[in-house]
Amino acid sequence: MTGVTLAVAGAGVRGAAYARRALLTGGAKVVAVAERDPTRRARFAAEHEIPPDRVFADWRELAAAGRVAGGVIIATQDSEHVEPAVRFAGLGYHILLEKPMAGNEADGARIIEAVERAGSMLAVCHVLRYTPYTRKLRELVAAGRIGTPVSVQHLEPVGWWHHAHSYVRGNWRREDESGPMLMTKSCHDIDWLIHIMGEVPARVSSFGGLSHFRPEHRPEGATDRCVTCPVEPDCPYSAKRLYLAALGDPVREEWPLGAVTHDLTEQGVLAALRDGPYGRCVYASDNDVVDHQVVNLEFPSGATGSFTMTAFTPFAQRQTRVFGTHGCVEGDGRRISVHDFVTGDVEAIDAGDARTAHEAPSGRHDIADDALLDAFVAAVATGDPGPLISDARESLAGHRVVWAAERARHTGTVVDIAPIQPRRGATNR
Numbered sequence: 001m002t003g004v005t006l007a008v009a010g011a012g013v014r015g016a017a018y019a020r021r022a023l024l025t026g027g028a029k030v031v032a033v034a035e036r037d038p039t040r041r042a043r044f045a046a047e048h049e050i051p052p053d054r055v056f057a058d059w060r061e062l063a064a065a066g067r068v069a070g071g072v073i074i075a076t077q078d079s080e081h082v083e084p085a086v087r088f089a090g091l092g093y094h095i096l097l098e099k100p101m102a103g104n105e106a107d108g109a110r111i112i113e114a115v116e117r118a119g120s121m122l123a124v125c126h127v128l129r130y131t132p133y134t135r136k137l138r139e140l141v142a143a144g145r146i147g148t149p150v151s152v153q154h155l156e157p158v159g160w161w162h163h164a165h166s167y168v169r170g171n172w173r174r175e176d177e178s179g180p181m182l183m184t185k186s187c188h189d190i191d192w193l194i195h196i197m198g199e200v201p202a203r204v205s206s207f208g209g210l211s212h213f214r215p216e217h218r219p220e221g222a223t224d225r226c227v228t229c230p231v232e233p234d235c236p237y238s239a240k241r242l243y244l245a246a247l248g249d250p251v252r253e254e255w256p257l258g259a260v261t262h263d264l265t266e267q268g269v270l271a272a273l274r275d276g277p278y279g280r281c282v283y284a285s286d287n288d289v290v291d292h293q294v295v296n297l298e299f300p301s302g303a304t305g306s307f308t309m310t311a312f313t314p315f316a317q318r319q320t321r322v323f324g325t326h327g328c329v330e331g332d333g334r335r336i337s338v339h340d341f342v343t344g345d346v347e348a349i350d351a352g353d354a355r356t357a358h359e360a361p362s363g364r365h366d367i368a369d370d371a372l373l374d375a376f377v378a379a380v381a382t383g384d385p386g387p388l389i390s391d392a393r394e395s396l397a398g399h400r401v402v403w404a405a406e407r408a409r410h411t412g413t414v415v416d417i418a419p420i421q422p423r424r425g426a427t428n429r
Contacts, residue, residue: 003381004027004028004029004070004071004377004380004381005028005029005030005031005068005069005070005071006019006022006028006029006030006031006069006070006071006072006073006377007030007031007032007033007034007062007068007069007071007072007073007093008030008032008033008034008035008044008072008073008075009033009034009059009062009072009073009074009075009076009084009088010034010035010059010073010074010075010076010077010098011033011034011035011037011040011041011044011075012035012037012040012075013254013255013258013259014075014098014125015035015044015073015075015098016040016044017369018073018075018096018369018372018373019033019044019047019048019073020047021369021370021373021374022373022377023047023048025374027373027374027377027378027381028071028377028380028381029048030048030050031050031054031068031069032050032054032055032056032062032065032068032069033045033048033050033054033055033056033062034056034057034058034059034061034062035056035057036057036058038057039262041055041057054068059074059076059080059084059087060087063084063087063088063091066091067091067092067093069093070093070094070380071093071094071095071096071376071377071380072084072088072093072094072095072096073096074088074095074096074097074098075098076098077171077178078098078100078103078171078172078178078179078184079103079177079178079179081097081098081100081101081102082101082102082103082107082110082111085097085101085111085114085115085122086110086111086114089111089114089115089117089118089120089122090114090118092118092120093120094120094121094122094376094379094380095115095120095121095122095123096122096123096125096372096373096376097111097122097123097124097125098124098125099124099125099126099187099188099395100124100179100183100184100187100399100402101124101392101395101396101399102399103179103183104403105396105399105400105403108395108396108399108400109396111392112392112393112396115392116392121379121380121385121388121391122391122392123372123375123376123379123388123390123391124390124392124395125372126187126188126191126192126195126389126390126395126398127188127368127369127371127372128188128189128191128192128318128368129191129192129195129368129389129390130367130368130371130372130375130389131333131351131352131367131368131371132351132352132367133331133333133334133336133351133352134192134195134196135351136336136349136351136352137196137320137322137329137331137336137351138195138196138198140329140336140338141196141197141198141322141324141329142198144326145324145326145327145329145338145340146322146323146324146325146326146327146328146329146338146339147324147325147326147327147341148301148324148325148326149197149301149303149322149323149324150303150304150323150324150325151303151304151305151306151322151323152193152196152197152303152304152305152306152320152321152322152323153305153306153308153320153321153323154189154192154193154305154306154307154308154318154319154320154321155307155308155310155318155319155320156185156186156189156307156308156309156310156318157310157313157314157315157316157317157318157319158185158309158310158311158313158315159311159313159314159315159316160236160237160311160312160313160314160315161236161237161242161315162256162311162315163291163311164213164237164239164242164282164311165242165256165259165278166185166256167181167185167287167289167291167311168213168237168282168285168287168291169239169277169278169279169280169282169285169287170259170277170278171259172184172185172289173285173286173287173288173289174286174287174288174289175288175289180289180290180402180406181289181290181291181293181309182206182290182293182295182309182402182405182406183399183402183403183406184289185309186293186307186309186402187398187399187402189307189309189318190295190307190398190401190402190405191390191394191395191398192318193297193305193307194394194397194398194401195389195390196320196322197299197303197305197322199299199300199301199303200299200300200397200398200401200417200419200420201297201298201299201300201305201401201417202298202299202300202416202417202419203297203298203414203415203416203417204295204296204297204298204401204404204405204408204414204415204417205295205296205405205408205413205414205415206293206294206295206296206405206406206408206409207293207294207409208290208292208293208294208309208409209290209291209292209293210287210288210289210290210291211291211292212291212311212312213282213283213285213287213291213311214283215283215284217283218281218283218284219231219235219283222235222281222283222284223281224280224281224284225273225274225279225280225281226238226239226240226273226279226280226281227239227240227270227273227274227279229281237282239273239278239279239280240270240273242256243256243257243260243269243272243273243278244266244269244270247264247265247266247269257269259278260272260273260276260278261276290309291310291311291312292308292309292310292311292312293308293309293310293409294306294307294308294309295307295308295405297401317332317333317334318332318333319331319332319333320332326340326341326342327339327340327341327342331351334350334351334352335348335349335350335351336348336349336351337349352367374387375387375388375389376388393420396420397420400417400420401417404416404417
C-alpha cells in the first residue's frame with residue numbers, strides 16, 4: 001500500500017469501480033465516502049473498512065470534514081459536478097472528476113479557476129484516452145503512417161437496450177436533469193476525436209432528435225408498464241426481459257440491474273418494475289434526449305470529421321476510420337487495420353487486452369477505467385501530472401465543441417469555435 005489516500009463522493013457504479021481498483025492494486029486507500037443511497041453507502045464502507053466518522057450521506061458533509069485524503073473521486077450525478085469540484089479544490093484535494101465536468105462554459109471555467117488557484121491536479125474521466133488501442137491508433141496517425149489526415153468517421157453504437165435503460169428510463173433521460181445526450185454520453189467521443197486528430201475543431205454543425213421513443217410510436221394495446229403490457233413479449237425494449245435475465249449473473253446484477261433494485265430476486269425485480277422508473281413503457285416516459293445524432297466537424301488544418309451516435313444498434317464498441325493522403329486506418333476498439341496506398345498492403349494490428357473489445361456488461365470501460373485510476377494515483381503519489389493524459393483545459397476544449405454542436409443542432413447553423421487559451425507552461429500530452 002502506498003501513502004495515497006482517496007475520498008469518494010458518489011459510490012455508484014463509477015465511483016465503486018475506481019475505488020475497487022485502488023483496493024485491488026493497493027495503489028491507494030479509500031478513507032472516506034459520501035453516498036446518498038444508504039444500501040450503497042453501507043456496502044461501500046464495509047468493502048473498504050471505512051470508519052463511521054468518515055462515512056457521509058452527502059458530499060457537502062464530506063467537504064465540511066476538511067481535507068481527509070490526498071485525492072477525491074467525484075462521481076456524483078451530472079448536475080452535481082461543479083460545486084463539489086470547486087469546493088474540494090479549495091480544500092487542496094487533487095480531483096478525479098466524472099464527465100461531464102460542467103453543464104456550461106461558465107461553470108467549466110469556474111472549475112479551472114479553482115484548481116489552478118489551489119495548485120490542484122484535475123483529471124476528467126475521459127477514459128477512452130487510456131486504452132492500448134487508443135494509444136496505438138494515435139501513434140499511427142501522429143507518426144504519419146497514413147500521411148496527412150484528411151477526414152475521420154466515428155460511430156458510437158449505444159445499443160438499443162442500453163439506450164432504453166439509461167436514456168429513456170434512467171438518470172440521463174432528460175436534458176434539464178442531466179444534460180443533452182451529446183454531452184452525457186458522447187463527450188467521450190468528441191474528446192477522443194480531438195486526441196486522435198491532434199487538434200480542436202474550428203467549426204461544427206449537427207443534426208438529430210428524439211425520433212422513436214415518443215408516445216405516438218406506442219404499439220396498439222400497450223400499457224404504461226411492461227409488467228402489465230400484453231405486447232411486452234414482442235417489444236425489443238421489454239424491461240421484464242432485460243432485468244429478469246440479469247438475475248444470476250453477478251456482472252449484470254451490478255449493472256444494469258443494480259440501478260433498478262437492491263432486491264436481487266424475481267419478486268424484487270418485478271416489484272421495482274411495477275413501481276419504479278425502470279418499468280415504464282419506453283413510449284410513456286418523460287424522456288426528451290435525442291436517440292440519434294450526427295456531428296460534422298471542420299478542423300483548423302482543413303481536415304473534416306463526422307460523428308454518429310445512435311441508439312439503434314447492438315451494444316458494441318466504437319468504430320473509427322481515419323483517411324489520410326497515403327493510407328487509411330480502421331479500428332473497432334481492439335483491432336486496427338492500416339491500408340498503405342503505396343504498397344497496397346494491409347497491416348492488421350491487435351492493439352491490446354481482449355477486454356477492450358467492447359464496453360463490459362458491467363457498464364465499465366474495462367482496462368481504461370483501471371488505467372485512468374492508476375494514472376491518477378501515480379500523479380497524486382508524486383505530485384507530477386505527467387501520468388495524466390489530459391488536464392482541465394483540454395477537457396473544457398472538448399466540452400466547448402459539444403456545446404457548440406448543440407447550438408448548431410438547435411439553430412440549424414454552422415457554429416464557429418474560438419480556440420481556448422492553454423495554461424501557461426502546459427504541454428500537449
